[in-house]
Amino acid sequence: MREIQIVPSVLPADFANLGRDITALHEAGIDRIQWDVMDGQYVPNITVGADVIKACRDYTDVPFEAHMMVYNAERFIDDLADAGCQMVIYHPDTLKHPHRVFQATRDAGMQAAIALSPTTSNDVVDYVGDLIDMVLVMTVNPGFGGQAYLHTMEPKIAQMRARLDRLGLTEMDLEVDGGIGPDTIAGAARAGANVFISGSALWKYPSFAQGVEDLRAKAEAAR
Template sequence: MARPIQIVPSVLPADFSKLGEEVAALEAAGVDLIQWDVMDGQFVPNLTFGPDVIKSARQHCTVPFEAHMMVYTPDVMAKDYIDAGCSRLIVHAEACTHLHRTLGNINELGGNAAVALNPATPASAIEHVLDLVDLVLVMTVNPGFGGQAYISTMEPKIAEVRKMLDESGRGDEIELEVDGGIGPNTIAGAAAAGANVLIAGSALYRDPEGLEHAVSDLRARAHAAIA
């Protein structure tokens, strides 16, 4: 049975001077959870959200938070982000010397562990850690910047990961997320390939009819693609 579609905003395009108001507005628009793009200036070029910033926004909404850890030291940082209110931490297979240990550490700290794959990383890189995660993220852009164009050639990889999850026996337990360039013209391809958690940033904020319309429109397009 297909996992429910979830529309999840990245807060990168939000107004950082009023993040409390921004996350409250996203919740009111009907998002399923909120993703924080955590960047360390090393694994990716930019610097973004520290745990104190996320903690200050946590009180302004009730939807779950997840942190997309685009960092080289997730083990060092994990506890702070879980304590800040992120129930799920997504780490990159490319950044972890001992991926199995890192995912296990997140779970032991009380978080939900998840793993991300950059566009050039094969799906096989995560084959032996699926017992430790509740979500796999297939990147459809190279991480580090918002507003990039969707890499449609990742759709066969999304389908490959979907098949891998189903064959693992945990297909009903593990979410399949896609992040990068998701908008009205690309969400159908990602959903049809097997993704059920769709991250949108720029597309949500540039909808002239507002956040609520953007969320409902993306959700409808995803559902239509898998109907």
């Protein structure tokens, strides 16, 4: 059975004290950290780039993943590798030539993954399954933290898990991102996800450690 993983998004962090928050997340027992990279064009918001990610690399040895909500994300592959990212997640509709981008990401020593917005078809995985290492099903529309979880995405998660199994990708991680917290993680886990991005909800716990423990327990119990 695929391992349950709890992965914080740093969007709710204190950006004036990112190193402190990254250290605290590390000590809480997280599995990796997600960096939401937004360009103000594909999505309305603007966040961080490779330079900020690189500045935080020394604060933890947990893997970094960059969720690229930008156009022409292939421009940043080398910079993300230099920043210490282990995985880059792309929205296929932002790429002119997805196969080239996924291969270039792997050639740079990183894993490649795809993110599917709520209205993006699951069909895309049929054509890129051999070049990706993970699928992310968005449970909100990309662009902002703190949005409400879309329960209507649970059938899509289940359909993606079945599709991956049918394609022989039974060990591929299935990640969900958006509104994941103590009241929603069980539904996503039952649908077949095993990697859970938590942002705002994790910051509401008395401590990161309590949040990670609670979310992990709820996901494992739901399976």
